[in-house]
Amino acid sequence: MTTTQQNKTLYSAIETDQANILTEWIAEQKKMMSQYGQAKEQELTQQCQTFLQHFLAAIREGNLDNMQSPEWRATYAVLEDVATIRGEMGLSPSETATFVFSFKRPLFASLARMADGNAEALAAAVWEATTLLDRLGLYTTEVYTKIREGVIARQQEDMLELSTPVVTLAPGILALPLIGTLDSARTQVVMETLLQTIMETGSTIAIIDITGVPTVDTLVAQHLLKTVTAARLMGADCIISGIRPQIAQTIVHLGVELGDIATKATLAGAFKLALDRSGLSIVKTKPALQI
Amino acid sequence: MRNSETLPLTNESDIIFARREVRSRGSEIGLSLVDVTKLVTACSELARNTVVYGGGGTVTIEPLSNGVRKGLRLIFEDQGPGIADLNLALTDGYTSGSGMGLGLSGARRLCNEFEIVSVVGQGTKVTVAKWK
Amino acid sequence: MERIPILRMGDYLLVTIQVDMHDRLAMALQDDLTARIAKTGAQGVLIDISSLEIVDSFIGRIISNISGMSRILDAHTVIVGMQPAVAITLVELGLTLPGVLTALDVEKGMALLRRLVDVPEEGDDEDNAEF
CATH class of the missing domain: 1.10.490 (Globin-like)
Incomplete structure (x- = not known):
């Protein structure tokens, strides 16, 4: 040097x-x-x-x-x-x-x-x-x-993770309420989070609620289908709920085949189906006193 | 970052070794578990093609970098008989052997980049890449 | 040659895959398992793949085969413990394994087999629902 x-x-x-x-x-x-x-x-x-x-x-x-x-x-x-x-x-x-x-x-x-x-x-x-x-x-x-x-x-x-809360509704029953526009990246994170939670909690039924999703295009529909199929491979069933009339129309117009996936109009309906499949039920009792 | 490396692909143990190497290098550059799994699966499919149909060859693992994005490129090369009809070979369900016919088409779906060059009588080169 | 052990538990056969699967090993498992089903008259087969880090199209085909062959031999096969990353990759690969029964873990797989085979259950091992 x-x-x-x-x-x-x-x-x-x-x-x-x-x-x-x-x-x-x-x-x-x-x-x-x-x-x-x-x-x-x-x-x-x-x-x-x-x-x-x-x-x-x-x-x-x-x-x-x-x-x-x-x-x-x-x-x-x-x-x-x-x-x-x-x-x-x-x-x-x-x-x-x-x-x-x-x-x-x-x-x-x-x-x-x-x-x-x-x-x-x-x-x-x-x-x-x-x-x-x-x-x-x-x-x-x-x-x-x-x-x-x-x-x-x-x-x-961080935003992607924030936007995918997976909640437990009952033993073995998960719900994933989706809100907002689903793009490819977000749907992928949603999918992974849901499957991971299914494994961690040992839940056999997952309800994907799309009441808060304004539109569903072919790509999103396909992602949802893939999620449901992947969950099935792991040994869990998915129910899709909150399908609004416009989205039902879109799905049919797009020619997306939902196959034998259970769909319900409301989250409540899906929850009822999930309870039935799990052999659980909601029983009316005397209301607890609220103080 | 580690340099690129070339591994032999002549038998099943080589395939397993290549898979492990791709897994460790994929995790090293920070690919998510799902992306690593996709890349390793693609590697398994393509390495099998190289061994079974290409009569053996090599795989080269190359690190990629584009700003903060990182990736991994795999290049499979053999001097085998080559593929006469690439479009047919890339069709789902088409198989010339014992698999499900998802090797090439499946590997393409599992990666971000996919390129295949094949000359009948000279061999085949498949390049795939996965980005973070 | 290395082989994957097959355990017998009453009417069921249990296989836990804990090694890196390669093609010959998978073929050997397919042969061994069908032979064992025929020999023992087992009615249910449980394959735990929770340690498998990848399932490619070849292994996927073997799983499909085992499931179909066991059905012909009058046994049900349940695949348990597939990792989320593996499931996502399989779907992306285009392999959805139609007709293959799955469960989240060995316990749930066993419960599914008992329901399918209809052997009287011992004790109450169902989850107790609590709200």
Whole structure:
């Protein structure tokens, strides 16, 4: 590994002026970021210190042309942490990249002091520094994007899970009340959740209630059919309830064959059928006193 | 992430080994249990084709990545007799052997991507992929 | 060669598959089981596949075969404990195993067999319903 002249200039500029640069840099960031309040000052200082330390180590040891080399790993790791924290806090990509870009002004100031009037040397050093920092800045944006994509994916999953409550109505009888539009992804999660619950609870009958489903297209109908078939393979029966007249029409028009699947107009009807099949019944007794 | 690897497919033990490998690598990249099961089942179908009809061959397991999405690609290759009529071979229920005739068509339904290239007298290459 | 053990419990045969199924093993099970049904005159067969992580079209066909053959030999076969992921995959594969009897677990499978075979039940093992 060769240490070039630029390395030395950059290194000694930061090395000798470390305390100043750090203070200015932090001040710079606070100015540019309104949301990043006083409460986070300690964290910010910490981040800046660590970055400066690793950045310094990297330019002392390292290759300024190839930032893939191992000396840069620690620097990238700091940026990844910073971008992750800011991404998860919901800060904007600019506010995330600011971490690196705001470092320029104090660094250039320090380089100017070092150059002491030598314009050519200053220009070279500034160019070198700006190239490095641009690449690092872009990296924070990359990490930021990945983090946000992850957040979105997680939220989507959470929403899917939230929307599929499987409830026990009686021993061995489950109900899955579906509400809202069923798309392919959601139907798949519904299917998996229902089958999993059937296994965990040992329930032999599951009622899929679609009263709250506005429309049923071919794909959804097929998904429902698959769910029922899969449940049967596991040893459980499904009853579909809450089929409104329009949906009954659609199913027939679409030519979807429901086969021997039990269907009921209402959840109550389906529950009655489920009780009959389980050898259970509801008996009228003296009403319990409510106090 | 682990690199791609190529496993031999010449007998039933190879099929079982390939299935286990696909299962462990599928779980590693975070595929759901259902997706892993689908991929392993597709692998079982295609590996059987390679061994029984292709006279043996190989399977290559390749990790895929597209942003945060991850996936797994399986490539089955043999130098067997090839398939003359691909459309027929992809029809549900068509079988030239002892199976239920759901091998190829079923494997296609179990994966996100499916591609088959076959030259009579030279061999068959089936590529499938499953994305998270 | 490795074989899957078949246990006899009175009028029933019990098979628990706990290994990675491969084609020859499945064929052997089909042969052994039909032979045992014929020899013992068993009226019910229970196959527990709860440990099976996949069922592909070949194993699916064997399950279908066993079910059909046992019927001809005057026995009922119940497949119990299929995992949800396996069931979803089978359906996607296009294998719905029509005519094959299924149950959630061994106990429920046994209860189903008793009802089918109509052997007097010992004790009351039905779930007590409570609201």
